[in-house]
Amino acid sequence: MKRGYLAEVMLVLGAVLTTAAFLMTFFWAPPSVYPDGRVDFAQKIFYFHVPVAEASFLVFFFTAFYGVRFLMTKRKEFDVKARIATEVTLFFVLLTMATGILWTRVEWNVWWQWEPRLTTYFIMTLLVIGYFVLRNSVEDEERRATYAAAFGILAFIDAPISFFITRVVQSTHPVVFKSGGLEPPMLVTFIVGQIGMLMLGYAFYQLRLKEEELKERLEALKIGLGG
């Protein structure tokens, strides 16, 4: 099983890179400072928060991608892939939310604010959760897969619209890459963390896929042995 092997390599690499990013964050990347010269220690959350958030978007794309593949072919494997991609999305989305809330508490002195970026990300979280609520309430396997695929595609189209519509209103959420704002060590730390997180995302996806494939094989064996 070549693919399973790759998953584990990615897992180790991802772990190494994210750990490296962690060390670089605290021992190498220079502290960010407020305009009045005070140290902004909470900015360190950024080095994990953003990679996880970016990964969540990327993985969510595969929900829609495999949703389309499923509708075209009606093959169960694509439904399984779409579902696992959404699972990993949910995992990353929740992590993004949690770290974001901690950062908000420090910088804005509140746990939550109905600020455009937060609002739209909250909507995306609801869409991902809705995907699973939907799955759980459909009995027939194939119908469940079809509905989930349709909703996954809709949700993926909807998420960016939500994002941009709030941009009509002023946002206080920091925009990282606005004007070359990062010093090189900060940028490198961030990139290492980002690559590590994407590798972890890939590894999670493949590991879960391996698990589901094993389940499917077990099911087939059981049927072969007479139910």
Add this chain to the structure above:
Amino acid sequence: MQDIYSQVIPQAPYVIWAYALIWVSLLGFVAMVFARLRRLDKQMQVLEEALKRREQQA
């Protein structure tokens, strides 16, 4: 130095929480998947043995 600490210390718990949360969640995810994979492997063995027994009987 004193000055820097006075700024960092109130923010530190949140940063530590954020990182701890991520690490624990990532580890938890991996551990869970591996545990389930092991359990499935065990099931697979059971079924394969059953299959072999049946083949011998047949």
Add this chain to the structure above:
Amino acid sequence: MGSLSWRQFKAILRKDIVMELRTREMLTSMGLYAILTMVVYQIALVEAGEGLDVRLVMPGLIWVAFIFMSMLGLNRSFVHEKDQGCLDALLLAPIDRPVIFLAKFAGNLLFLLVVEALTLPVFAFLFLQGRAGFGGPLWMVALVLVGASIGISGIGTLLATISVNTTGKDIMLAVLFVPLQYPLLRAAVGATFAAVIGGPDATASFWNWMGWIAGFDIIMVLAAFGLYEFVIEA
């Protein structure tokens, strides 16, 4: 659309209207729901007293009432298709699946607009008497109503087809519908607000929001249209 498709479209739409006029299920439940919401609004606003400028909150309140009201109607619109297995009979006929979508979409849009047109004056009568009236012309409000209702019915028709086959269908529609409609609602509230406030700045903002509504309508109705065939045959 071929001539058979056109006949089928008309027949489905006519059937839905005849059935609705006979049972008045959707119209009464949606209308009553809207009126009840207004009673609840009165309670919600009672402590704010005279100092509150209702014009500031009204656009939001209207859309809260309409979005939940529309879900009530959407849910009903597929229950009778499902009841005696009529949907299967429909699918057995030589009908292009998108025709079913367009006909149900048109029916839902029609009922939604009727109830909105009936309840909006009541809303104004109950909350806006003796207050500063509308800043902008009335056709602006009408335009937002039509624009947003298209999006609501488009996505709603698809999601109602899904939710009618799930356990706990009422809550399921809400769980899928509200987050998906967030961009539309946001724009509808923005546009309604601009229409209510009036003035040259507001007109620019109104058209900006209307642009969003139009874009959302086009994208989402097309997506629902494309996905419908798969969903209804599942």
Add this chain to the structure above:
Amino acid sequence: MPEPVDQPAVEVRDLTRAFGVRKALDGVSFSVPEGAFLSVFGPNGAGKTTLLKVLTTLVAPSSGSARVCGLDVVEGAVELRSRIGLISHNPLLYPDLTAEENLLFFAEMYGVERPEERVRELLEAVELDHRRLDTTRTFSRGMLQRLSIARALLHRPDVLFLDEPYSGLDPHAMDILDSLVASIRQHHTFVMVSHDLEKGLELCTHALILAQGRVVLFEKREDIDERAFRATYRSVVGMGVS
């Protein structure tokens, strides 16, 4: 009964319908000629409903092929739909429409020519013309079944599918259904899915037993040894339960 013609009315070849590893139909093959009456038996979950859905173009085969009236159920689906009719244990009628409105609605769905005349003609044939202005909510089970037959015949289909048509009918309604089926028997091919062994054997020219998605038995009526047939049926019903 008309002499069977060469071209098969229903022809199924190595039909498989699967989702993942679960197979609802697994390599089903059979064919019946025009004018035949095929009874499909089998326990719950044997694949009867799936077979019916494939033959009526509601679901596509995963592999293999099925042809009805010489038309492929996937490629010829649209044309095929106007040549088949379904009578189910569910009436498939809108309870809030009148008998006439129901039939007119479905006549429009099938693009029937001169729909008013055709509807009137069928209402008379099933003896419901006196109730044509009543909503079907007020109809008895037997009346619904009659109207449902009229609905299935609106577009003059060649093949009629019957899905447990006798379930929930009282003896009187059964008799009416029997005589209606007998009166249209001449011009149609029938495929009936049923639990009712007696009725199924009485009506059929061909019998098929499905179990776990496979064909256990497929015979012409005149070749059937009833004792052996019943024994086979009993044994597969047992399989379905386990």
